[in-house]
Amino acid sequence: MNTNKKRLSDLQRLIKKEKLDALVVSRPLEQEFLTGFRMDGYVMLVSGTEAWAFMPKMLLEQFRSRVPFVSASSPDNTLEAVLSKVREKRLRRTAFEPGTETYLRGSFWKKSGFIERGGLTASLRSVKEGSEISALRRACRIAARAFRLIKPRIKSGRTEISVSRELNDLMQAMGASGPSFNLIVGFGPDSALPHHVSSDRPLKKNSAVLLDFGCVYGGYCSDITRTYFYGRPDEEFKRVYSVVERAQKAGLNKVRAGTPASEVDKACRDHIAAAGFGQHFIHGTGHGVGLEIHEAPTLNTKSKEVLRAGMAVTVEPGIYLHGKFGVRIEDSVLVKKNGCEILTR
Amino acid sequence: MNTNKKRLSDLQRLIKKEKLDALVVSRPLEQEFLTGFRMDGYVMLVSGTEAWAFMPKMLLEQFRSRVPFVSASSPDNTLEAVLSKVREKRLRRTAFEPGTETYLRGSFWKKSGFIERGGLTASLRSVKEGSEISALRRACRIAARAFRLIKPRIKSGRTEISVSRELNDLMQAMGASGPSFNLIVGFGPDSALPHHVSSDRPLKKNSAVLLDFGCVYGGYCSDITRTYFYGRPDEEFKRVYSVVERAQKAGLNKVRAGTPASEVDKACRDHIAAAGFGQHFIHGTGHGVGLEIHEAPTLNTKSKEVLRAGMAVTVEPGIYLHGKFGVRIEDSVLVKKNGCEILTR
Numbered sequence A, B: 001m002n003t004n005k006k007r008l009s010d011l012q013r014l015i016k017k018e019k020l021d022a023l024v025v026s027r028p029l030e031q032e033f034l035t036g037f038r039m040d041g042y043v044m045l046v047s048g049t050e051a052w053a054f055m056p057k058m059l060l061e062q063f064r065s066r067v068p069f070v071s072a073s074s075p076d077n078t079l080e081a082v083l084s085k086v087r088e089k090r091l092r093r094t095a096f097e098p099g100t101e102t103y104l105r106g107s108f109w110k111k112s113g114f115i116e117r118g119g120l121t122a123s124l125r126s127v128k129e130g131s132e133i134s135a136l137r138r139a140c141r142i143a144a145r146a147f148r149l150i151k152p153r154i155k156s157g158r159t160e161i162s163v164s165r166e167l168n169d170l171m172q173a174m175g176a177s178g179p180s181f182n183l184i185v186g187f188g189p190d191s192a193l194p195h196h197v198s199s200d201r202p203l204k205k206n207s208a209v210l211l212d213f214g215c216v217y218g219g220y221c222s223d224i225t226r227t228y229f230y231g232r233p234d235e236e237f238k239r240v241y242s243v244v245e246r247a248q249k250a251g252l253n254k255v256r257a258g259t260p261a262s263e264v265d266k267a268c269r270d271h272i273a274a275a276g277f278g279q280h281f282i283h284g285t286g287h288g289v290g291l292e293i294h295e296a297p298t299l300n301t302k303s304k305e306v307l308r309a310g311m312a313v314t315v316e317p318g319i320y321l322h323g324k325f326g327v328r329i330e331d332s333v334l335v336k337k338n339g340c341e342i343l344t345r
Helices: A003-017 A028-035 A057-066 A078-088 A103-111 A120-126 A130-153 A160-173 A188-192 A235-254 A261-274 B003-017 B028-035 B057-066 B078-088 B103-111 B120-126 B130-153 B160-173 B188-192 B235-254 B261-274
Strands: A022-025 A043-047 A051-054 A071-073 A094-096 A184-187 A207-213 A215-217 A224-230 A286-288 A295-299 A312-315 A318-321 A325-328 A331-336 A339-342 B022-025 B043-047 B051-054 B071-073 B094-096 B184-187 B207-213 B215-217 B224-230 B286-288 B295-299 B312-315 B318-321 B325-328 B331-336 B339-342
Touching (some): A003 A028, A003 A120, A022 A028, A028 A043, A028 A120, A043 A078, A051 A078, A057 A071, A094 A103, A103 B103, A130 A160, A130 A215, A130 A224, A130 A331, A160 A184, A160 A207, A160 A215, A188 A207, A188 A325, A207 A325, A224 A325, A235 A261, A235 A318, A235 A325, A235 A331, A261 A295, A261 A312, B003 B022, B003 B028, B003 B043, B003 B120, B022 B028, B022 B120, B028 B043, B028 B051, B028 B120, B051 B078, B057 B071, B094 B103, B120 B295, B130 B160, B130 B207, B130 B215, B130 B331, B160 B207, B160 B215, B188 B207, B188 B325, B207 B325, B224 B235, B224 B325, B235 B261, B235 B318, B235 B331, B261 B295, B295 B312
Parallel strands (some): A022 A094, B022 B094, B051 B071
Antiparallel strands (some): A022 A043, A043 A051, A184 A207, A207 A224, A286 A295, A286 A312, A331 A339, B022 B043, B043 B051, B286 B295, B286 B312, B312 B331, B318 B325, B331 B339
């Protein structure tokens, strides 16, 4: 069975397990995950045993030849066609995903009696299989290698933007198809802004340097953050760096199948709080990575997910001292039965 | 007044004109359009005279320094904070955009008494100003130039995918930040699939070649399609090509401020129908281009929009003969008072 057929049947198993009759899949990302084929502008309906796709006429021929295991048709009105199929097949408990569906379409499903049920495709996507892990591993290694190559080239006078561009060029030269998000390069006080947008600030001697970046390889995203001091670090930087480094280690030590995601967050957070920097760790500890740079599961204080073998997540605690500097250390890791594999090495 | 402040005040004028008190803006793309600053994960509320942004703590400092003209805060619950502000300011007629808002958030707005009103930000974005036109012009020229460079290099044996990659490389070498969509390269029968995904099919002598591509420059997207015959075209190809070429000319001749978008479609469609190929023109005539590759207005039989000076749209009729070949000719053009400027030249 090919990868996509397998994914589709995994979704069908999940649909039955959740005591549903069918699920509407309308996001191109999830459709591609299930069919292996990316095309905007159509709607899929997946039941416990079958799958249908409703699309404009101009997409039909190509879809049929590429995705023979999904029944495709080209009705006048896509939404009404989904509804007709649901009635014809008596799919009484048909769900849609409210967090990703548009309000316009979601209201139509709701009015038609469909059920709101979030996170089914996200949960399916969160556990990675062989080919996905290979792509993630490669995306992560390219990023880690780009850091080693660029670090000696980051010198006084270079701007954040020029470093961000070169990082991207280096990763593309190693086979990446592009950056996995807007790369963050922060010098000095800019490193204290967790979601800093790289500016034309030039690097000065004796400043913190924070690089948060990643690339896409084979459709999969990597995410890594490295912080270091350019020049001679003072005691405060050394202290903060060491706290974050140990916090990250404490978090990484928790990562294994069966651990609640919130416990990884707690391990990092407790360590930082015990060192007296609790109020300076102003974001969650991590998130899943895969086809999207941020996907399930989330690793923060409110997380309900339990880690499963094959999930790929980031562990990225940080301490941000306003106007001075910030330190964040982030790796993308693969959850294993008895621990984790650090991918960004 | 800077560009973004001007756009925000244009939106405020539109809000008042539409007899609304406020609009929720929650898509990153529109937020960036209004603030000049891209950041995921926050919500904006814009009234006729003010603007607020509600975001996680870690984004706050940077947002405030970059977007001083919007009041930013970091509440515990973003949606509730929007609602409190609406009550505090008595914004009785607050709207959200149902076509882009998620069902999850949209349901909260709806339950809170907000009004559904689509297309406000899209309408604002559809008319381009000076700096946007410069970026579009550049994106279009890069694409047009890439075609001239690549055409002599497309020879027997080259695959669709290799041409697609080289097109992208050529555009990036000319300054593009990336492709504006999944570039379409179709040889022979593949040219008959309007949304073909480039494959490893090699070019054979005496085949149609269809290239539908574009790039992003300064955030703005270009879109162009060129079709030609590699080898010696038969009478059928020559005839179809000439029908599409004249249909496109008929469409382009209609483009000017004040013309209903549907009339541009009708001009192309009538010409193709009169030549006997009506059932082979299986898509709309065009769409707006800008920050997104497909945006307002649409140019098809059902279009309600009227063209306005400063809109950038594509005109792209096509004829597709199943199993044989397809011909599509597409240019991106700028709507002017008395006609249009072809940007993809």
